[in-house]
Amino acid sequence: MRNLLIAAVILGLSACGGSNRFENRGGNVRSPAPVYAPTATGPINSACLASDRRARSSLLCGCIQAVADQTLSRSDQARAVRFYSDPQSAQDTRQSKSASDERFWKAYSDYGNRAAQVCS
Template sequence: MRVFVMMTCVLALAACGGRSGVRGVDGPIAQACLAADRSAASPALCSCVQRVANAELSSRDRSRVASFFDDPEVAHATKISDTRANDAFWDRYRSFISQARNTCG
């Protein structure tokens, strides 16, 4: 279970990195992506992930996903939580990850 959570976070983390404050990269996920400083990342890729998030997730969900970059344990706790709200969020998150892989990856 934890491996799955880490792998979904790694997709976004591995895809993103670099310097924060890069022109044209806006949004909580893109900024968290850039701040993660992953070598395989680019501002273009982080922006792509943000665009997918904008299309797939609410602003509240995007903020929540951005927090996963800082602390992957938050993602794990959400995944294993036994609440309807977290289950619904996790379904949206998985859909977002799948779409980001297909669009940006």
Template sequence: MKFLTTTTLIVALAIPLGIATAPAADAGSAIERACMKSNRRSASGPLCGCIQRVADQMLTRREQRMAAKLFNDPHRAQEIRQSDRAAHETFWKRYKAFGTSASNTCQ
């Protein structure tokens, strides 16, 4: 298994599922809040804000809420990734793309 940097791990958990057509000022910012509450050493306002901005560009509000929930429930991420449901497959693909983009953008 490939080892991940802390930033990549935060992004991976912030994204997996899923990121935006929602306005950045939306009362949401679900990804940013989940990132800040994640208790990871590298979680910071600038990093989590960057991840949220990428999410706003790539994920719908609903996908962002789903992705944010994965911060507290990594097992759920695994369930979604392995799910046979078409909606989960679609979300997972978008979430992975978001994770890659956030990882490349937010360093």
């Protein structure tokens, strides 16, 4: 259950590190043009780089920060950073019936889905 929670909470991070988009898989002589993801620095980038996840990298963490800058307020980013060190708070937020927690969780889920699209 805890692993499921962590995966759900850090969807952007877990979904973004899966493939090497610069790898030539088709066997063609010409390689596909690289796709560049946005990068930024900020609280999520710092928490991501400090995490123990194998998929972390400066490019990935910078990308998910850039998506966070586009989709989450500063206070929502600060709240999301706490999930890295306290996954139980994410579970509590997700299950909360508070209207503000529900609004935050919707924004956070949208952010995670967007980060998975942009940063993979």
